Amino acid sequence: MGVMPNCFTFPxxxxxxxxxxxxxxxxxxxxxxMKSGFKDDPFVGTTLIEMYSTGGKAGTAYKAFGExxxxxxxxxxxxxxxYISCGDVGSARHLFDMAPERDIVLxxxxxxxxxxxxxxxxxxxxxxxxxxxxxxxxNTMLNGYANNGDLDACxxxxxxxxxxxxxxxxxxxxxxxxxGNFLQVLATFKRMLIEGxxxxxxxxxxxxxxxxxRLGALDLGKWVHVYAKSHGYGGNTYVVxxxxxxxxxCGTVENALYVFVNMxxxxxxxxxxxxxxxxxxxxxxxxxxxxxxxxxxGVKPDGITFIGVLCAxxxxxxxxxxxxxxxxxxxxxxxxxxxxxxxxxxxLLARAGLLVQAVEFVNKMPVKADAVIWATLLGAxxxxxNVDLAEVALHQxxxxxxxxxxxxxxLSNIYKDxxxxxxxxxxxxxxxxxxxxxxxxxxxxxxNDDIVEFYSLDERHPDxxxxxxxxx
Numbered sequence: 001m002g003v004m005p006n007c008f009t010f011p012x013x014x015x016x017x018x019x020x021x022x023x024x025x026x027x028x029x030x031x032x033x034m035k036s037g038f039k040d041d042p043f044v045g046t047t048l049i050e051m052y053s054t055g056g057k058a059g060t061a062y063k064a065f066g067e068x069x070x071x072x073x074x075x076x077x078x079x080x081x082x083y084i085s086c087g088d089v090g091s092a093r094h095l096f097d098m099a100p101e102r103d104i105v106l107x108x109x110x111x112x113x114x115x116x117x118x119x120x121x122x123x124x125x126x127x128x129x130x131x132x133x134x135x136x137x138x139n140t141m142l143n144g145y146a147n148n149g150d151l152d153a154c155x156x157x158x159x160x161x162x163x164x165x166x167x168x169x170x171x172x173x174x175x176x177x178x179x180g181n182f183l184q185v186l187a188t189f190k191r192m193l194i195e196g197x198x199x200x201x202x203x204x205x206x207x208x209x210x211x212x213x214r215l216g217a218l219d220l221g222k223w224v225h226v227y228a229k230s231h232g233y234g235g236n237t238y239v240v241x242x243x244x245x246x247x248x249x250c251g252t253v254e255n256a257l258y259v260f261v262n263m264x265x266x267x268x269x270x271x272x273x274x275x276x277x278x279x280x281x282x283x284x285x286x287x288x289x290x291x292x293x294x295x296x297x298g299v300k301p302d303g304i305t306f307i308g309v310l311c312a313x314x315x316x317x318x319x320x321x322x323x324x325x326x327x328x329x330x331x332x333x334x335x336x337x338x339x340x341x342x343x344x345x346x347x348l349l350a351r352a353g354l355l356v357q358a359v360e361f362v363n364k365m366p367v368k369a370d371a372v373i374w375a376t377l378l379g380a381x382x383x384x385x386n387v388d389l390a391e392v393a394l395h396q397x398x399x400x401x402x403x404x405x406x407x408x409x410x411l412s413n414i415y416k417d418x419x420x421x422x423x424x425x426x427x428x429x430x431x432x433x434x435x436x437x438x439x440x441x442x443x444x445x446x447x448n449d450d451i452v453e454f455y456s457l458d459e460r461h462p463d464x465x466x467x468x469x470x471x472x
Contacts, residue, residue: 011047018051030064042070046078053082058091073099077106084113104132108140115144120153139167146175170203177207185211186220200227202236209242213249221246225259241269248277257286271299276308284312303335310344314351322348343373350380355389371400378407382414390414 010033017025033044045068052061065071065079076099083092096102096110107130114123127133127141138161145154158164158172169192176184189208192200200208205228212221225243233239240263247256260266260274271294278287291309294301301309306329313322326345329335342365349358358377362369374396381390390411397407408427415423 010041010044014044014047014051018054021055023052023055023057042068042072042075045071046075049075049078049082053079053085056086058083058086058088073101073103073106076101077103077109080106080113081109084109084116087117089113089117089119104130104134104137108137111137111140111144115140115147118148120144120148120150135161135163135165135168138163139165139171142168142171143175146171146178149179151175151179151181164198166198166201166204169198170201170207173204173207177211182211182214186215186217199231202233202239205233205239206242209239209246213246216250218247218250218252221250235264237263237265237267237270241267241273244270244273244277248273248281251281253277253281253283266297266299268299268302268305272302272304272308275305276311279308279312279315282315284314284316284318287312301329301333303329303338303341306335307340307344310341310348314344314348317352319348319352319354339367339370339373342367342369343376346373347376347380350377351383353384355380355384355386359389359392369396371397371404374400375407375410378410382410382417385414385418387414387418387420 030048045064048064049061052064061082062079065075068075080092080095092110092113099106111123111126123144130137142154142157145157154172154175161168173185173188176188185208205224209221209224228234228239240259243259244256247259256274256277260270263270275287275290287308306325309325310322313325346358346361349361362373374393378390378393381393394407394411412424412427
């Protein structure tokens with residue numbers, strides 16, 4: 001056609017090569033760049049650095065960087081980011097110290113590199129040395145502490161911030177969620193609403209709803225549902241999926257089903273969430289019915305879908321159907337079974353009393369069974385009072401998680417059920433030798449918009465005397 005590519009064409013093509021990891025084709029384009037006289041273009045040069053570093057070729061990226069006649073701060077940032085993405089933080093810092101100009105993006109890039117490497121001390125030192133910090137800089141450090149599990153430093157950083165935006169609040173709330181502190185997720189969300197300087201967005205609501213589901217905080221979850229609808233998130237697929245998950249985990253499956261049915265747009269996660277929710281709560285027939293609807297709707301199931309399907313078959317005792325779905329997953333959808341799928345199949349056989357077949361299935365698995373699978377078998381042995389297999393399961397569990405007292409307690413209960421009191425005494429002695437005790441069960445209850453955690457005979461609550469008096 002006689003039309004030659006220009007300085008705008010090459011970057012688009014090079015970016016595409018980087019994204020699909022087509023380095024050979026990218027090198028051919030690089031050669032054409034050299035022949036076409038665009039090797040000195042800073043935009044093209046920066047894109048070459050990005051392409052090579054994305055493909056793990058930091059040395060080639062640096063060669064392209066060195067060939068640039070004019071290196072602006074964008075080129076320096078791109079090369080430093082390239083070293084970081086290739087795991088070479090030392091070279092990135094060396095280049096950072098050499099940079100003739102450093103804008104706030106370059107500072108944040110280098111700090112992010114230390115955070116990615118888990119070196120929060122170096123990140124904090126560089127952060128303290130920044131001449132000018134914006135809210136993005138503070139958020140970078142905040143998320144760094146959260147992702148590295150230092151919640152105390154994360155909280156201090158949040159309190160020190162001169163300015164907070166939605167990403168600041170989401171960083172703190174997400175940090176609590178990431179580290180399993182779901183009570184603080186809800187407390188911080190309430191504080192966010194009370195202060196009122198920043199409004200929650202869809203990411204905030206998703207995290208809070210997930211925490212509600214984990215804690216069984218149904219009342220607060222319902223309140224968030226109303227809030228989401230009144231603030232324009234009623235049609236947000238991500239938020240609605242989180243609502244389905246929350247209702248299912250809180251045990252109100254009808255609410256989860258109602259939300260699902262009334263969704264305007266359903267994605268794969270929507271189907272998976274409601275199918276798994278129904279299956280876990282014993283609504284196997286409904287779960288399998290929805291699975292058929294899903295296929296008719298043209299939505300292709302994935303591995304998570306089949307976990308719900310197999311779980312539904314387990315609860316209904318449908319061994320033949322379970323094996324049929326397991327094989328369909330492989331043959332019809334080219335899905336490779338994972339440990340969770342094998343675990344479902346073992347549970348399916350074990351609950352049906354087919355313990356011998358369950359062990360045979362475990363022995364034929366292409367992967368070594370984990371502790372969850374052997375614990376499933378151990379639990380089934382109590383249900384069916386199979387002492388011999390229970391001892392085999394405990395032996396396997398002792399190799400996978402030595403000294404876990406829960407496994408000893410389960411086998412001890414099996415011995416009690418069949419009247420083997422000498423074995424009960426022997427197992428208690430063995431359990432003492434491990435030096436570990438079974439953790440007490442913990443319960444959560446929602447009272448007056450608050451979540452209260454308690455153990456058996458717990459006396460930590462300030463009103464424990466009144467509570468026990470009322471119970472007596």
